[in-house]
Amino acid sequence: MRYAMAIDTKKCVGCADCVVACQTENMVPIGYCRDWIVEVTDGTYPQLEIEIRSERCNHCDNSPCVRCCPTGASHYVEGGIVKVTQHKCIGCGACIASCPYDARYSHPDGYVDKCTFCDHRIKLGEQPACVAVCPTKCMYFGDLDDPNSEVSKVLKKRKYKSLIPEAGTRPHVFYLI
Amino acid sequence: MAHKRRDFIKISSLSAAGLLFGAHQLRSARPDFNKTPFSNMRPVGSVRTSTYCEVCFWKCAGWVYKDQEGNIKKIVGNDDDTNCNGRLCPRGTGGVGMYYDQDRLKTPLIRVAGADGQQTFREASWDEALDVVAKGLAKIKQEHGAECTALLTHGSGGHYFGTLLKAFGSGNIAAPSYAQCRGPREVAFIATYGEGLNSPEPTDIRDTRCLVLIGSHLGENMHNGQVQEMSDAIDKGATIITVDPRFSTAASKSKFWLPIKPATDLALLLSWIHLIIENNWYDEEYVEKYTYGFEQLKQHVKSYTPEWAYGITTIKPDVIRETAREMANAAPSVIVHPGRHVTWYGDDTQRLRAVAILNALLGSWGRRGGFFVPEKAEVPDYPHPPFPKPARTWRDAMDGKFRLADLALANGVCEATIPSVRMDCHIKGWIVNGTNLIMTLPDKQKTLEAIKSLDLLVVVDTMPMEITGYADVVLPECTYLERWDDLRIVQGRVPNVALRMPATDPLYDTKPAYWIAKKLAGKMGLGDYFAWENFEDSLDWQLKQIGSSLDEMKRIGVKNLPREYGPLYFQDGEDKEFYTNTGKIELYSTAFAEEGFDPLPVYTPHQEPPAGYYRLNYGRAPMHTFSRTANNPNLTDLMDENVVWVNPKVAKEWGLTAGQEVYLQNQDGVVSDFPIKVRITERIRFDSVYMVHGFGHNHKQLSRAHGRGASDSQLITRVLVDPIMGGTGMRGNFVTFRFEKESEVES
Structure with missing residues (x-):
């Protein structure tokens, strides 16, 4: 079992529905977010390209955040999901500094918070909230170990990349290009 | 209510008092976004209630979930709804914020003048506020006639206040979604096909092979179903052609982006028509069987070569040719999208005529991947007496202009309100519901001039929008999450109905629009037009007419019904009669010719910005x-x-x-x-x-x-x-x- 997400930059319109759906699903306070939109424009008028990406925690195989956590609050759970145990977190912020993707934030209640791949939903057989809401259906989620999962199939078919591979974190959010 | 001068009143001047007034109605532990993080809320419960969204006009159906303390937590799309397919857009998902917004209107307000002449709002009970409205309307009726009142609306409340005004004797019911938005498109398509596009547009995007967007920025305008289908079309490898001076999100998804010089779209469209005719790329059988005026059109566009268009649009001739060929290759599975907000340069109906003509030449109207034949559920209105015929309408102020407008013009109502020598009746009272006219209508000075001429301005809204500052009476409506409303009945591939029911009681001293209209009707002696005891009884009655019931709808939220009038697309060789003068798709518009307008679209240059602008x-x-x-x-x-x-x-x-x-x-x-x-x-x-x-x-x-x-x-x-x-x-x-x-x- 290895959960992963693939996001189709050819379809994403950057509407930020994933952001607000995550906020209402996971009770993320207004002013904070677990996922966000990045838009990169290349070229000069009229030879232009835009890449739009919905970004979040990459649930890396080799997570600097888990390694550097002094209390063990940051940890892996089944399927490679990186989670934070709230009551073990002392809010020191080491993980925030170590994450190359800037995927973590300090929750006003005093712990560090981030994307969980909506593991509470996965357990019920549902998709993560961002995937389920996306109007363009540009996100694919599933088990990489299962060749028939949506995410395995789309990664077999399409060209893709991951973010900052040189950091050596072995991320598990992929961008279809 | 006649004030000599209608000063703008900032509702903020009473906000402290307003909050006090509403505070006792707050249930405990209501989250305040500025203080209490969401995380203090309990997990979501399993109870869900049906709604359809009111954050935009697409009206996607969804489910409202609450936590175990009954606080609204999230809204999720209804899987059975063909407008959203279970996926709300960011506004629909963020609709919870409309409910929790602490700046909401909280109590009825009445404009009063103090001893010093200073005008302020005074908080009032509903009974008192509605009395002022009913008396104000009665006075207008007595002095000027009931037809001197108008409703300006954008939203679900329009139906109830419309019923009220029609019963009262006025036909001035206008929505800015017409003359400030999609009106030219409707008139152009009615002139061509005998029917408008309406909403949601019957564009068969999911099955198209070529989607042409002219200034339409799908993806930035989240017309949910269309954005979803554009994504499906991208998946299936459809070509997108985007014409826009801006590199829009849609342009970035397109095989062809035509960075056109602004205000020259019609030249491009005429050139495309020219190419498609000159090269015999049009659908000969379709044009022969269904259209009228092909020869006139052919003559008309002879000179509109791509080289001619290049000089105007700055789009290179070979690009114009290549895109025309791309459309023709995809035909009839091609959509030259009519867009939605199309009031741009004043010759918009003619530009949209060119769009309609181009679609007809490509044979896409009524075809898979082009435009499907929509159906809409037929649900009878709850019985009410017939409406009286209004003595006059806003049209009488227009000197016979705009006779082809099929709906009322919000700006027409505005103009009919401003006194002029040629009219014996001016509009003296407005009810404004769910539209912030100050930011919706262009030419704010004219709107303010009209407002100054009013004897009565009633604003029904959930938020203290700018328009509320000019009101004589402000009536705070509860949000869509706190009320019953009419069934949602919109066109689509299948006819359907959707239910909106309250997920929770209204916050503050706010009320649903149907309640406000019924109470007003009661005070105005028009109670027969709102004969139901409880609003939900009227919904149950309506639903039973179509073989459903309120109980069923509470469970399912959306009911899809079988199509009644035939297949989704024209059948091969099928005989069709269109609702035009000739019974054909009019490439040459006989209706426009009759009214003295160009029967075929003509390009006219538009003013360009002066230096430094x-x-x-x-x-x-x-x-x-x-x-x-x-x-x-x-x-x-x-x-x-x-x-x-x-x-x-x-x-x-x-x-x-x-x-x-x-x-x-x-x-x-x-x-x-x-x-x-x-x-x-x-x-x-x-x-x-x-x-x-x-x-x-x-x-x-x-x-x-x-x-x-x-x-x-x-x-x-x-x-x-x-x-x-x-x-x-x-x-x-x-x-x-x-x-x-x-x-x-x-x-």
Whole structure:
């Protein structure tokens, strides 16, 4: 079992529905977010390209955040999901500094918070909230170990990349290009 | 209610008192976004209630979930709903913010003048406020006639207040979604096909092979079903052709982006028509069987070569040819999209006629991957007495102009309100529901002039929008999450109905629009028009007429019904009669000829910006709807101000830096109330600037929206009126940059 997400930059319109759906699903306070939109424009008028990406925690195989956590609050759970145990977190912020993707934030209640791949939903057989809401259906989620999962199939078919591979974190959010 | 001068009243002046008044009605532990993090809320419960969204006009159906304490937590799309397929857009998902917005209107307000002449709002009970409205309307009826009242509306409440006004004896019922938005498109398609497009548009995008967008920025305008289908079409390898001076999100998904010189779209369309006819790329069988006026059209477009169009549009002839061929190759599975907000240059009906003609030549109307044949559920109205015929309407103020307008013009109502010598009746009373006319109508001065002439202005809204400051009576409506409403009955591939029911009791002293209208009707002796005891009984009655019931709808939210009038597409060789004079698709419009308008679209050049000025283009952001969401806590968290897009060359010329705040001044010397931040981007042409509509609110009670960004509406003072249907063209305005607010030289 290895959960992963693939996001189709050819379809994403950057509407930020994933952001607000995550906020209402996971009770993320207004002013904070677990996922966000990045838009990169290349070229000069009229030879232009835009890449739009919905970004979040990459649930890396080799997570600097888990390694550097002094209390063990940051940890892996089944399927490679990186989670934070709230009551073990002392809010020191080491993980925030170590994450190359800037995927973590300090929750006003005093712990560090981030994307969980909506593991509470996965357990019920549902998709993560961002995937389920996306109007363009540009996100694919599933088990990489299962060749028939949506995410395995789309990664077999399409060209893709991951973010900052040189950091050596072995991320598990992929961008279809 | 006649005040000599109608001063703008800031509702903020009573906000403290207003809060006190509402506070006792707050249930305990109501989250306040400024203080209590969401995380204090308990997990979501399993109870869900059906709704359909009111954040925009797409009206997606969904489910409202609450936590175990009964607090609304999230809204999720209904899987059975063909408008959203279980996926709401960011505004629908963020609809919770409309409910929790602490700046909401909380209690009825009545305008009063103090001893010092200072006008203020006084809090009132519903009974008192509605008495003032009923008496004000009765006085207008007595002095001027009932027909001297009007309803301006955008939203679900329109039906109830419309019923009230029609029963009262007025036919002046207008929505800005017509003459400020899609009106020209409807008239153009009615002239061509004998029917308009309506909403949601019957574009078969999911099965198209070629989608042509002309200034339409799908993906930034989150017309949910269409954005979803555009994504499906991308998956299936469809070609997208986007015509836009701005590199829109849709342009970035397109095989062809045509960075057209603004205001020249009609030249491109005529050139495409020319190519498709000259090269015999049109659908001969379809044109032969279904259309009228092909020979006239052929003659008409002879001179509109791509080389001619190049000089006007700056689009290279080979690109015009290649895109025309691309469309023809995909035909009939091609959509030259009619767009939605199409009131641009005043010849918009003719531009949309060219769009309609192009679709007809390609044979896409009524074909898979083109335009499907929509159906709509037929649900009878709850029984009521017949309406009296109004003595006059807004049309009588128009001197016979705009006879082809099939719906009332909001600007027409506005004009009919402003006194002039030629009219014996002016509109004296407005009910305004769910539309912030100050930011919706162009030419704010004219709107204010009309408002000054009123004896009574009643505003029904959920938020203290700018328009409320001019009201005599403000009636606070509860949000869509707290009320029953009419069944949603819209067209689509299958007819269906959707239910909106309250997820929770209304916060504060707010009421549903149906309740307000019924109470008013009671006070005005028109109670028979609202004969139901409880509103939900009327829904149950309606639902039983179509073989459902309120109980069933509470469980399922959306009921899809079988099609009744045949298949989704025309059948091969099928005989068709269209509702036009000739019974054919009119390439040559006999109706336009009769009215003295060009029966075939003619290109006319539009004014260009003077030196140092840039055409003001505006559009949508996916997380906002008009100006109505600018204070929604969830949605402002995603985007809390607009910025002005400026090409790097222009920025260099003016010495602008990214993020710098500038004021914009238009050709008439109007300067934006607030500064706006500069976004330097290659995505915009050098001859225009761009901003998202709906920001720059000047009402302080909108605590998150006040002073954030600039208002495009304020800068739209030059209105190019469409002579055919009265649409208000808004893209003929030019702006320049100012670094200080105070104007040194008034132009």
